[in-house]
Amino acid sequence: AEQNRELKERIAQLKKERNAIILAHYYQRDEIQEIADFRGDSFLLAQKAAQTDADVIVFCGVHFMGESAKILAPNKKVIIPDERAGCPMADMVNVEGLRALKRQHPNAKVVAYINTSADIKAETDICCTSANAVKVVNSVDSDEIIWVPDKNLGDYVSKFTNKKMIIWEGYCNTHDMLTVKDVEEMRAAHPNAQFVVHPECRPEVVKLGDFVGSTTAIIKYCKESDCQEFIVGTEDGTGYQLRKDSPEKKFHFATKYLVCPNMKVNNLKKVARCLETMQPEIYVPEDVADKARLSLERMLLVK
Numbered sequence: 001a002e003q004n005r006e007l008k009e010r011i012a013q014l015k016k017e018r019n020a021i022i023l024a025h026y027y028q029r030d031e032i033q034e035i036a037d038f039r040g041d042s043f044l045l046a047q048k049a050a051q052t053d054a055d056v057i058v059f060c061g062v063h064f065m066g067e068s069a070k071i072l073a074p075n076k077k078v079i080i081p082d083e084r085a086g087c088p089m090a091d092m093v094n095v096e097g098l099r100a101l102k103r104q105h106p107n108a109k110v111v112a113y114i115n116t117s118a119d120i121k122a123e124t125d126i127c128c129t130s131a132n133a134v135k136v137v138n139s140v141d142s143d144e145i146i147w148v149p150d151k152n153l154g155d156y157v158s159k160f161t162n163k164k165m166i167i168w169e170g171y172c173n174t175h176d177m178l179t180v181k182d183v184e185e186m187r188a189a190h191p192n193a194q195f196v197v198h199p200e201c202r203p204e205v206v207k208l209g210d211f212v213g214s215t216t217a218i219i220k221y222c223k224e225s226d227c228q229e230f231i232v233g234t235e236d237g238t239g240y241q242l243r244k245d246s247p248e249k250k251f252h253f254a255t256k257y258l259v260c261p262n263m264k265v266n267n268l269k270k271v272a273r274c275l276e277t278m279q280p281e282i283y284v285p286e287d288v289a290d291k292a293r294l295s296l297e298r299m300l301l302v303k
């Protein structure tokens with residue numbers, strides 16, 4: 001605790017010296033969320049990156065999030081605590097594969113989940129996050145959509161659109177591990193609890209949800225609901241905000257495996273170190289960034 005206090009003071013001082021802001025995803029460790037200027041889901045953090053006046057953005061999340069921030073704010077320095085914090089789902093789609101699909105479906109528009117590399121975004125018509133996926137798909141001016149990379153979110157979205165969706169076979173290791181059996185066992189143990197679930201989970205698990213939504217939507221729902229007890233079907237870092245908003249309510253994570261190891265690679269020591277050394281810095285080649293920016297900016301404009 002003493003070490004954490006010293007680190008937090010050091011970070012606060014460096015932040016001032018560098019004119020930096022710290023953005024933290026809801027899946028980050030509690031101690032990182034505590035020191036963040038903004039906590040949020042992928043959508044909110046992309047918006048904050050696009051709007052900030054700071055000179056430096058410290059992005060505490062995974063690599064594609066830092067990259068999206070850099071693309072949206074090309075004149076800022078974007079640094080991350082650890083270069084190795086990647087997203088396995090983002091790595092499940094590659095440019096060659098996507099280009100081949102585009103050739104097979106020349107009339108389709110590409111919608112990419114923000115959980116993708118800059119190279120994929122550069123091949124994309126419009127990005128989305130779990131918070132706006134249905135709205136984005138329905139906003140696209142084509143009856144045919146190539147959807148990358150999350151098959152589970154793709155399946156969920158396909159239920160709210162008449163468009164034909166060609167869905168890539170990627171998935172989030174962490175959310176995809178949750179099974180119907182896990183949820184049934186938790187329901188038996190906590191019969192008064194509602195089950196809230198992220199659409200990155202498998203379709204048969206999502207179907208069991210009393211509420212389905214992005215990280216921010218789940219947090220908002222639990223805060224505003226009259227229900228006092230929840231079984232949570234998303235990453236365990238969301239517990240920080242859920243408990244902060246409603247200390248009197250009970251939150252049971254649906255299994256102990258709902259932990260994204262990549263998100264947990266970051267810690268306070270690494271945040272302090274990156275502010276000291278200004279490394280590792282996110283770099284996106286200009287031609288890629290210019291194309292990728294269009295797909296992100298289109299997303300930010302969808303109402």
Ligand code: 13P
Binds near residue numbers: 040041043130214
């Ligand atoms: P959201 O932030 O959109 O809820 O997405 C969850 C996620 O897995 C981020 O990596």
Ligand code: SF4
Binds near residue numbers: 087115174262
């Ligand atoms: Fe990727 Fe899943 Fe981790 Fe999010 S929770 S960063 S989608 S692996």
